[in-house]
Structures are given as structure tokens and as C-alpha cells.
Amino acid sequence: MRLLNITNRYYLVTSVVLLLVSSAFLSYRVFYVVDKEIAEHMLIKKSRIEEQIASQPFLQDRPFQFGDLVEVTPIERFTSFRVYLKDTALYDAYEEDLVPFRVLSYEQQINKKAYRIRIWDRGTQNKELWRGMVYTILLVGIDIVALFYFLNRFFSTRIWRPFYQAIAMLQRFDVQRNSKLRFLFSNVDEFNTLNNELIRLTDKVTRDYRNLREFTENMSHETQTPLAIIRSKLEIIMQSDNLTPEQMNQVRSALDSVNRLSKMNRGLILLTRIENEQYAEEQHVPLGKLIRKQLGDLDMFIESRELKVRDEIDERVFLLMNPYLADILITNLLSNAIKYNKEGGELLVRLTASELVVGNSGDPLPIPGSQIFERFKKGNQADSVGLGLAIVKRICDHSELEVHYDYLDDRHLFILRFSAERVFQSDRA
Secondary structure, three states: OOOOHHHHHHHHHHHHHHHHHHHHHHHHHHHHHHHHHHHHHHHHHHHHHHHHHHHHHHHOOOOOOOOEEEEEEEEEOOOOOOOEEEEEEEEEOOEEEEEEEEEEEEEEEEEEEEEEEEEEEOOOHHHHHHHHHHHHHHHHHHHHHHHHHHHHHHHHHHHHHHHHHHHHHHHHHHHOOOOOOOOOOOOOOHHHHHHHHHHHHHHHHHHHHHHHHHHHHHHHHHHHHHHHHHHHHHHHOOOOOOOOHHHHHHHHHHHHHHHHHHHHHHOOOOOOHHHOOOOOOHHHHHHHHHHHHHHHHHHHHHHHHEEEEEEEOOOOOEEEEEEHHHHHHEEEEEEEEEEEEEEEEEEEEEEEEOOOEEEEEEOOOOOOHHHHOOOOOOOOOOOOOOOOOHHHHHHHHHHOOOOEEEEOOEEEEEEEEEOHHHHHEEEOO
16 A cells, blocks of 8 residues: 555544544533523523512512513412422424423512512424534535545645655666666655665665676686686596506596586576576577477487486477576476486476476485575585576576475476466467
């Protein structure tokens, strides 16, 4: 969810809660004030009625009414100072319904005569008042919340614009192109601080990437040359006729170590280049034809181990990935399946539009299957450098492929699964 939507949601929820709380408080205050005003109005009437009775003697000896809302009745003697105020309902001929009234009842002594006085006053019709208040509060509240929402959205969009511009520039940033970030100046100090830190950080990342890439290229060039010289010298020494069998074994061991070191060096450099995203170019690789070619190139090794090849290859499958990495991926999978196969075992290669399966006969692994794709995890063969399957895993991660290992029916299986977005199946083989 976008930041602006989250803030608007919080503002909206807060506004609704405040509206409900304030509505309840406002309703309570309105009813309280109305009731208080009615009571005060009745007390004022009470004082005026007493003044009229005291100033008009002809009213003092018999009961009488002031309209329909005041009733004065002479009584024999004064009994209580209490004033009674209660709510009741009277029939209203105009409205043809019972309407609320408030009755003030008390005894009063005027000019040494006692009276019982009742005063009626029209009360508030709570339902109608409540309904009107609810409609008014809802209408005003909805208008306020809507206005607040759109104003907040408008101002937030303007305030956060530098932030979204910074995100867009970071998304276009490519360390391989040595691009530099140039952010727009903002009136918000925090955004300017953030932009300056992003510039500093990306500049450092670019420098580190450039230094690492130069180091990798230099390492690749500077180490391969001495290793090639050592290898050629050892091969010349092995051709000498005056070496004893023990010396020959020592030279052969040294040559094997040099070859392993050279393979390890190339493997580590390849892993570094993949991790540095130096193989970003992608195209639809004819995977079936590539597998056929690799099997042909490895035919001599397959025959030397008397392996039975069972291939089920759909040559119409094209996979979106870097061609160089695709070649290394297939080479490592097939080489691993041949190298660790049993003499006279089976080599399985199955390619469909959804997966590639490469399998070989063999005994269970001496290490947990979950560790097989880790660097320098290898089987019992001493000449292995332990990087082949680590390179396979890294290429799959780089190319958004899923790779799994399984051991089933005395057979090691490496399964690559393709996403539909990366597979293209031609109509012609």
C-alpha cells in the first residue's frame, strides 16, 4: 500500500472517531442546555404568576387558569416548601398526538393565603430533535471529512513529491552505467538531507563496484598467466626421461593441483561477475539445441564411461537468459552428471516447456542434499573444486530459475523449473 494511502486511511479513521465522540458530546450538551432553558423559563413564569396573584386581590379567593398552561388552586393551608418538576405528555389537538410537557408543581403562600400552582411548559420532542441533530451532524461531518481528505491528499502529494522523485531516480539507477543521481531541491530539510545521503551512498557503491570489477579483471588476467606458465613447465618436466617414478608422481600431483587452482580461479571469478550483474544482457536461447550440442561435445567422455543416455528433449523450447550463462549452466549440469555417474550408468536429460531434469545413477550423497549447492561442498572425488553446482545455483538465481535436488530410485536428479514469462515455445523444432 502506498504511503499516501496509509496516511489518508489513518486520517480518515481518526476523523470518523473524533466525529462520533464530538457528536455524542454535542448531543448531550444540546439536550442539557435545552432542558436547562425550559427549567429557567418555568421559574420565571413562577415569579410572574406570584406577582400577578399578589397584585390582583379578586384572583385570590377562587381557582383560575392562565390559558391552558397555568393552574392556580386555593388550598386551606400551606403544607410544604417542596417544588416538584416532572415530565409528562398531553394531547395536542393541533398535532393530534401526545406531545411532551414539563410540569412545575408547588405550594405558595401569598398575602397570608395558600395556593397550589401548576405550570405546564412545552418540552422538547427528543426523537425529532435527535433526528434533526443526527442529520445535521452527519451532513456537516461528511462534508468536513471529505474536505479534509481531499485537502490532505492535495497537500501531501505536493509535500511528498520530492520523495517520490527520489524513488523514481533510484529505480532508474544502474551501477554498471556509472550513472550519477541528481535530485531536485526541496523546501523540506529532511528530504534534502535524505537526497544528500543517497548521493553519498550511491557514489560509494559505484566506486566500490568499479574497484571490485577492476580487481576481478586484473585477478583473472594476472593469475591465469603465471598458472599457464607453471602448467607448461610441469608438462615439459614430465616429458624428461631421467625422472624417477617417485619424481614423476610428484610432478603429476603438482600439475593436478595447478589445474585445480586454475579451475577454482575461473569459477570464483565467474561467480563474482555474476554477483556483480555483469551478464545482464538476455535473449531467447534455444535450450534444446544447446543441450544437443553439449551432449555431442561430451560424447567422448560419455563413451569412455559407457553411459547410457536417455534424452527426452523438446527442441522447440526457448529460454530467456544470458547466452553465455546458459552455456555454462548446461555444461556444468551435464559434466557433473557424467563425472559422478557410475560406470555403465544412465544419464537422463529431459526438457519440457516447464522444466529441465538432468539425472545420473549413483550412490547417496556423503553430505546433506540441502548443502549440495553451497561452495566447496563436494563428494568423494579429490579432483573436484566444489564450485560447479554453486555456479549452477547462482546462475539460476540470476536468471530467475528454480533449481532443486532430489535422490530417487538410486539416481541423483537436478530439476530446473521455468516461469511462464521466461519460456517461449516455437511452433517448429
